[in-house]
Amino acid sequence: MTDFTIVLRSLSLRRFSxxxxxxxxxxxxxxxxxxxxxxxxxxxxxxxxxxNVHLLVSADSSPLVAVLNGMFYANAPSQPIDWAAYxxxxxxxxxxxxxxxxxxxxxxxxxxxxxxxxxxxNFEPVLGQPWMFVAGKAFEAPYEAVVGAEAARVHGLKVGxxxxxxxxxxxxxxxxxxxxxDHPVEVVGILAPTGSAHDRAIFTSLxxxxxxxxxxxxxxEAAAANPGEDDHGHLHVAAEDLRxxxxxxxxxxxxxxxxxxxxxxxALPVAFDLLRRQFxxxxxxxxxxxxxxxxxxxxxxxxxxxxxxxxxxxxxxxVMLALYNSMDLRRRQVAILRVLGASQGRVFGLxxxxxxxxxxxxxxxxxxxxxxxxxxxxxxxxxxxGLVIDPTMDLRTIxxxxxxxxxxxxxxxxxxxxxxxxxxxVQGLRPLG
Amino acid sequence: MHALSITGLELTRPGGFNxxxxxxxxxxxxxxxxxxxxxxxxxxxxxxxxGLEDPDAGSITVAGTPMESxxxxxxxxxxxxxxxxxxxxxxxxxxxxxxxNLMVAMMFSSIPAATHDSRARALLxxxxxxxxxxxxxxxxxxxxxxxxxxxxxACRPSLVLADEPTASLDPANAATAIGLLQRACRxxxxxxxxxxxxxxxxAHFSRVIELGHAEAAR
Numbered sequence: 001m002t003d004f005t006i007v008l009r010s011l012s013l014r015r016f017s018x019x020x021x022x023x024x025x026x027x028x029x030x031x032x033x034x035x036x037x038x039x040x041x042x043x044x045x046x047x048x049x050x051x052n053v054h055l056l057v058s059a060d061s062s063p064l065v066a067v068l069n070g071m072f073y074a075n076a077p078s079q080p081i082d083w084a085a086y087x088x089x090x091x092x093x094x095x096x097x098x099x100x101x102x103x104x105x106x107x108x109x110x111x112x113x114x115x116x117x118x119x120x121x122n123f124e125p126v127l128g129q130p131w132m133f134v135a136g137k138a139f140e141a142p143y144e145a146v147v148g149a150e151a152a153r154v155h156g157l158k159v160g161x162x163x164x165x166x167x168x169x170x171x172x173x174x175x176x177x178x179x180x181x182d183h184p185v186e187v188v189g190i191l192a193p194t195g196s197a198h199d200r201a202i203f204t205s206l207x208x209x210x211x212x213x214x215x216x217x218x219x220x221e222a223a224a225a226n227p228g229e230d231d232h233g234h235l236h237v238a239a240e241d242l243r244x245x246x247x248x249x250x251x252x253x254x255x256x257x258x259x260x261x262x263x264x265x266x267a268l269p270v271a272f273d274l275l276r277r278q279f280x281x282x283x284x285x286x287x288x289x290x291x292x293x294x295x296x297x298x299x300x301x302x303x304x305x306x307x308x309x310x311x312x313x314x315x316x317x318x319v320m321l322a323l324y325n326s327m328d329l330r331r332r333q334v335a336i337l338r339v340l341g342a343s344q345g346r347v348f349g350l351x352x353x354x355x356x357x358x359x360x361x362x363x364x365x366x367x368x369x370x371x372x373x374x375x376x377x378x379x380x381x382x383x384x385x386g387l388v389i390d391p392t393m394d395l396r397t398i399x400x401x402x403x404x405x406x407x408x409x410x411x412x413x414x415x416x417x418x419x420x421x422x423x424x425x426v427q428g429l430r431p432l433g
Numbered sequence: 434m435h436a437l438s439i440t441g442l443e444l445t446r447p448g449g450f451n452x453x454x455x456x457x458x459x460x461x462x463x464x465x466x467x468x469x470x471x472x473x474x475x476x477x478x479x480x481x482x483x484g485l486e487d488p489d490a491g492s493i494t495v496a497g498t499p500m501e502s503x504x505x506x507x508x509x510x511x512x513x514x515x516x517x518x519x520x521x522x523x524x525x526x527x528x529x530x531x532x533x534n535l536m537v538a539m540m541f542s543s544i545p546a547a548t549h550d551s552r553a554r555a556l557l558x559x560x561x562x563x564x565x566x567x568x569x570x571x572x573x574x575x576x577x578x579x580x581x582x583x584x585x586x587a588c589r590p591s592l593v594l595a596d597e598p599t600a601s602l603d604p605a606n607a608a609t610a611i612g613l614l615q616r617a618c619r620x621x622x623x624x625x626x627x628x629x630x631x632x633x634x635x636a637h638f639s640r641v642i643e644l645g646h647a648e649a650a651r
Contacts, residue, residue: 001536001549013528336524339483341513341541341588343506425485429524 003346007353010333014326018358021322025362028315029405030369032308036401037374037393039301043294046072049196050286052124054268057081057089057252057275063284064292069103070251071286072197073111076104081281083247089254089279093271097122099253102209105165110151112165112202114209114249120146123253125194127263135159136189142207142239145185149193150200161187163202165212183212206249207239214246312405315362319355320412327419334420335428348421355413356406363402367393434497436461436592436624437482442491444474444481452477454491457642461591464615464625466634469644475628478644479594482626483516484508496591513541517585517623519614521597523577525569531557531580532565535587542588556583560617574601578610586621593618595627604633611637 011018049071058066059079068074090098099119105112113119120131120138136159139146147157157163162184185204193199214237258265268285275283327334334347342350370393437459444452452474459465469475480486482493484500493500496515503511525534535553544552557565560579569580578598585593598614599607611627611634618625627638635641 001533001540003540006537009528332524333526336526337537338509339485339512339518339524340538340584341509343509345506346541426480429520 003350003353006337007350007357010330010350011354011357014322014329017322017326021319021358022362022365024318025315025359025405025409026365026369028308028312029363029366029401030373031311032305033367033370033393033398033401034373034377035301035304035308036397037370038377039304040394041378045195045197046290046293047287048126048194049198050290051196052127052255052263053253053286054256054265055254055272055275056284056286057254057279057281058250058284060282063282064289066251066282066284067286067289068293070101070253070284073103073113073201076111077250080248080250081252083244083249085279085281086249086252089252089275092278093274094257095271096255096257099123100206100249101251101253102206102249104250105167105209105212107151107163107165107202108155110148110155110200110202112145112204112209114204114206116206119203119253122255125196125198129194131194132192133189134192136187139188139203139205139208142205142211143183143185144188144204144208146189146191146203147187148191148199148201148203151202152190154200157187157190159187159190163187165204167213167216183215206247207242210242210246210248211237211239214242217246312408315405316408316412319358319409320415322358323351323355323413323416324419327416327423330420331423331428334423335425338423338425339429344421347423348417351417351420352410352413355409355416358413359406359409360402362409363405366405367398367402434461435459435494436463436496437626438492438494439482440492442478442481442488442493444477444486444488450474450477452481454478454644459592459624459626462619462622462624463640464618464638465627465640465642466638467626467628467642467644468630468632468635469628471630473644475644476596479518479596479626479628482592483518483594484512510541513538514543514588515591517588517590517593519581519585519593519595519598521600523581525577525580525584527570528568530566530568531562531572531576531583534569534580535584538584538587544588553583553587556587559583559620560613575606575610578602579613582614582617586617586623589621590623593623593625595625597628597630599629599631599634607631607634608637 050067053071056066056070058070058077059081060066060069060077065074066077069077086098086100097118099116099122101119102114103111105114117138117140124130133146134149136146145163147155151157163186164184185208191199218237254271256265256267256271272283272285275281337347337350338344374393435458437457439454439457441456442452442454444450467475467478477486481488482495482500484493484503487501495511498511498515500508500511526537529537532550532553535556536549539549539552540546554565557580560583562576562579562583569577572580581598585595593614595614599610602610614627615625615637627634
């Protein structure tokens with residue numbers, strides 16, 4: 001028989017109250033952990049997407065919108081940039097590389113980005129981690145596509161699959177998006193997951209997007225010119241036939257030269273300034289805009305964390321209430337222990353140990369719950385919003401939360417323990433009733 | 434050395450309660466019945482002897498140690514080791530088996546932990562408890578009484594204080610129970626001070642102390 005046995009026996013005697021209290025602590029720990037993990041994972045997912053891009057040029061109205069649209073596929077950019085402007089920007093500065101992008105098409109709700117081959121060779125979706133192909137290779141010719149890991153998983157695409165692209169973003173079922181049904185695009189490569197928004201996109205060459213749109217435009221022209229004629233369904237536009245006015249893009253990814261192994265460059269402010277002065281477009285530094293986004297949402301997640309902490313305090317209060325209420329029932333037990341020779345300090349310790357055990361059990365269960373919640377929530381987020389979030393909790397956070405919960409439970413146990421300490425032995429021994 | 438020696442004990446409580454024991458001694462192994470009208474302070478006197486309350490004046494010496502010289506944890510430990518208590522409602526620890534009740538008592542004593550289990554079982558067997566692992570709250574009143582007596586003797590006390598130990602029993606069982614208590618105390622060399630308002634118990638004791646006339650009794 002040890003003090004520990006007495007504590008465990010006492011907890012199991014009041015099984016219901018113990019279970020409820022442990023659950024309360026567990027839920028609050030789990031809530032706090034999930035919120036923290038989601039916040040960190042959400043931030044990481046945003047940080048990843050901008051990769052090694054220094055500047056983004058877009059015709060969108062604000063830098064933040066430009067980055068959300070151009071790098072995170074929020075919406076199709078509303079205004080185009082013409083090819084001549086792209087060529088001028090290209091010549092305006094000794095860039096390390098420039099990558100034109102064109103957004104606006106989709107495949108069953110997944111965004112389609114038309115871009116140049118340099119997107120796979122020069123652009124790194126995650127800093128220091130170039131693109132990897134799990135199957136196939138980058139596109140070479142028009143009507144070839146490379147598919148992001150998440151898009152491939154969702155639509156079950158493999159190398160050799162054929163896609164019919166739709167104009168407009170539409171929804172997952174394809175409604176409200178006009179399908180370019182004459183020109184299936186063949187999948188030639190599947191990308192490895194990067195944990196960024198790019199995983200849910202499909203990539204084609206710029207020519208693919210341009211030709212598809214040019215054909216449609218010319219078919220409409222032909223139909224308007226000869227309303228009686230019916231047979232203009234097989235008009236093909238080759239890449240070299242494209243008019244300059246049909247070569248439209250929606251964004252340009254830019255990187256200024258840096259010393260080997262460095263990510264920042266003193267040339268960046270110069271280039272930024274130059275673009276702003278000489279061109280009528282929005283110029284954004286993606287990394288900076290992501291930082292701004294966090295500033296905007298930080299108020300909201302501070303609120304969430306505050307709520308989770310409040311839940312944790314409520315959990316601690318319920319521990320206190322449970323122990324405090326049980327003191328009436330336990331006055332006799334405490335009195336008996338005193339008669340048998342237990343000192344006040346020892347009885348105090350026994351009651352405190354009970355709340356510590358509730359705190360420890362609750363924290364342990366809470367961490368397990370958080371792992372389950374996190375997995376479920378990230379799967380849901382991925383399914384509904386396509387946001388790829390990896391809800392891993394770092395050990396430090398887990399240990400800190402568990403320690404905080406146990407500490408709070410112990411603190412809550414002080415009041416009942418003090419009450420046990422002061423319990424008048426004589427009254428506790430009187431016959432009941 | 435006396436098992437118990439009281440001199441000049443005074444306790445006054447608000448509401449007119451007044452307890453006065455000029456002198457009272459109990460030799461080693463001696464057994465006495467303490468009688469007083471209801472509310473006459475029998476329980477209070479037992480609590481004072483056990484050091485659970487402090488008197489206004491006077492001295493209580495148990496097995497040669499004055500209670501007033503002990504404070505806090507030292508007094509608790511002394512009580513656990515030298516005084517066994519039996520209550521009307523037994524005050525057993527619910528949720529614990531009979532042997533565990535004895536082992537909890539021994540936990541606070543200097544008896545080596547390795548011997549607790551065997552000692553508990555031996556004592557319970559001696560008092561006729563056949564199922565030492567049964568939870569006490571599922572036992573009959575008579576069995577609980579025996580467990581309570583066994584627990585009072587678990588730490589080899591010099592003095593056993595019994596507060597109305599037979600009040601929950603019918604007369605036939607009361608006689609058996611008091612016989613058992615007396616025999617157990619005698620076997621273990623503990624003095625016994627037993628309170629009761631039941632006059633039929635007088636026959637079992639060679640010495641009866643009337644509270645309020647304690648000085649006259651000796």
